[in-house]
Amino acid sequence: MSEPRTDPSEIRRTITAAIRSSLIAKGHATKAELSRSLSLSFPTISKFVSLMEKEGELRSIGLDDSSGGRRAGRYAYNPDFMLGLAVYLEKEETRYSVFDCMGEAREEGIAPSVLTEGIGALQLQVEELMAKYPRMRSLAIGVPGSVKNGKIGYIPGYGRYEGLELKAYFEERLQIPVRVENDMNAAVLGFAAKADEAESASLVYLYFGNNGPGAGIMANGTILRGNTSFSGEISFVPMDGQRNFGQALQERGFLDGRTLDEVHVDAVARLVAAFTVILNPKRIVFCDSEADEALLERIGQRSRSYVPLEHLPELVHSHWPSDYLGGLKTLSLEAMISQDLFSSRTEG
Amino acid sequence: MSEPRTDPSEIRRTITAAIRSSLIAKGHATKAELSRSLSLSFPTISKFVSLMEKEGELRSIGLDDSSGGRRAGRYAYNPDFMLGLAVYLEKEETRYSVFDCMGEAREEGIAPSVLTEGIGALQLQVEELMAKYPRMRSLAIGVPGSVKNGKIGYIPGYGRYEGLELKAYFEERLQIPVRVENDMNAAVLGFAAKADEAESASLVYLYFGNNGPGAGIMANGTILRGNTSFSGEISFVPMDGQRNFGQALQERGFLDGRTLDEVHVDAVARLVAAFTVILNPKRIVFCDSEADEALLERIGQRSRSYVPLEHLPELVHSHWPSDYLGGLKTLSLEAMISQDLFSSRTEG
DNA sequence: CCAACTTAGTAAACGTGTTTAAAAAGTTAG
């Protein structure tokens, strides 16, 4: 009961997106290269590339050296053509980043938090940036709560955002595609994009914060949300006796901005084992502010008492804020890339 | 870097598959209905349907009553056009089922086990059935071991099958599409198909056998295999103290064909909690031979001490053998449906 | 029973990606 998509505008959109994606990933390419890598005929690629160049989206960057015949023209994506905006809402502040398709930041900044103020304040901040950057073409919003289809679910401590259709709200008002995602899920997306993981990879991003631990989970290349958006609430994993993981972390006094204490190694190892047995991920990522190399080594060691070594995921650490932002950029970029060039051409 | 599929033969295959799928699901339809539900133009549907009728794949079943205008011709899928074969390898025997696109069994039977004999014996059994049913168009094989891309991985106790490219082996020799799947994964697919789960559903199928427990896991609509095909080896989930789930089941003497003992309720509840926290599935399915309604109620009760009630999955039981077979049928049917009508037309 | 209306199906024109043929632009050997 799947719907084949054979309408011309859909095909055109797909081809445009493929060219954009390929050109941005590779940096530059010739028409022949695109034709080969995208499995589209040369004339089709030629038509699209020429049109996109005329629109200013692509730039010719000269001719290749000859490889035995006529020299090929080489094209690059024009990074000024479209910009993206990533906004992440935090307790104390709202952070934002304006960036181009190469991921280069054009402007980054911190604004007052809107979590207590409501959506109007956020809308003002976004509209200000859109006015300043008229080529803004997509928006990604990261929030510290559960999200499903652009709608905010449970968001502890910020009741006025609960149940809000954030994606629909901004798409209607801004007329650009909007993506909304939970912070941990964005981080796991960002890490996967950075690490250039295979499309079907499974990956877990762990965070042990002051507001209780959480995990972002990617399985078979997609973000796991679960039936009631409860996926990743690892605080409830049963441990020894009647304790759960959250309680185990707090016992013997848990961190306040400090590194994850070594006394919690066993609790984390049990968690790692549970993930291994259920998801069998390729990697589990820790925040580098919470776990260093030595600690990961100890956790890995301990995990081996629960699960055979050959099935244990690689335990790595990474910079959480960068991955979070990277994930939002990835989401924004995907939305940007799949836009139809001809749908809303109001400007000359 | 995705590859747009614009080649004519691919589009034709997609359209044919969509018509088959829709017609089989609905039982019958008119051209206009198909055109609407598949979002394809009437002339295209008309062309395909007429051709498929001429080939004998569809049958006209008369005219509808008029709904105010010319009466519409109604078409049904011919269940004799293609047959599927499901084979599942077990220790003591090989079971098989020949069935049509409606899932109706045409022949079912038991043959000697080939797990100790090797692949040659299996090939003979299959070829015999193919000779008897010349309209056999796809084969699904279920095995009690891990499978990835049609290749058998770890299969405890049957070393001669380990590492075998089962799918490639039979596709080459039989010239029909072949699917190979692990038994628990097939069961979860079968249950999902039967229960008509949403495409993005998460589902876990639990089994506590004599050879140790296992789980089939579906997340976001796809089967979870994991990085080293270790997903579902729930025997290793850490429990109280230094025990794991497998050991907890065996302590105090575990079942021999008997119902899951009530003394293991806490162990299962901890397992349920782990799944809830990581996958947050909609349902967890137990074999009805291992757990009855009353026991599920007790497990559910106990689980609530670990995880908030509103996030707990529904605990249900189902007939494992039926679900296993159903999953293989689903796989076989999918392969059948997506075949190109014109690729290998040797017969008149 | 015939005019007006409704729904199903067919035929021709159209749009768009592909295939095939030809031209353009370069390299290399003698």
Place this chain on the structure above:
DNA sequence: CTAACTTTTTAAACACGTTTACTAAGTTGG
């Protein structure tokens, strides 16, 4: 520096789903 060869690009013919116009077949009211 020209003949033979490569590779890139353009142009024309083709294939196939869609759109549009039209024909077929049925209903209903006067």
